[in-house]
Amino acid sequence: MIKIYGMPSCPDCQVIAPDIGSDVHVMKEFLRLRDTSPVFDEAKKNGSIGIPCFVLEDGTVTLDPKDAGLHL
Structure with missing residues (x-):
């Protein structure tokens, strides 16, 4: 998943569809991930939040929808 x-x-x-703002536990989970993963370094440097964010089945964190199999 x-x-x-x-x-x-x-x-x-x-x-x-997912909304990190709809549940404080999900928001905290995302913020922990954002604070610890180097994937977000460029987004933070640019003043971005770093969403959409995808955590793949193998635990890989990516900000690219294509890496998650989505072609938006």
Whole structure:
């Protein structure tokens, strides 16, 4: 199973349903991931949140929908 973090207010997440803002536990989980994974370094440097974010079945974290098999 692929875990997806996103928000409806994010223009890059418009076609992705999960909303990290709807549950404080999911938000905390995402923030822990964002604070510890180097995948988010460029997003943070650019002032971005880093969503949509995909955690693949093997635990790989990516910000590219294509890596998760989505072609948006």
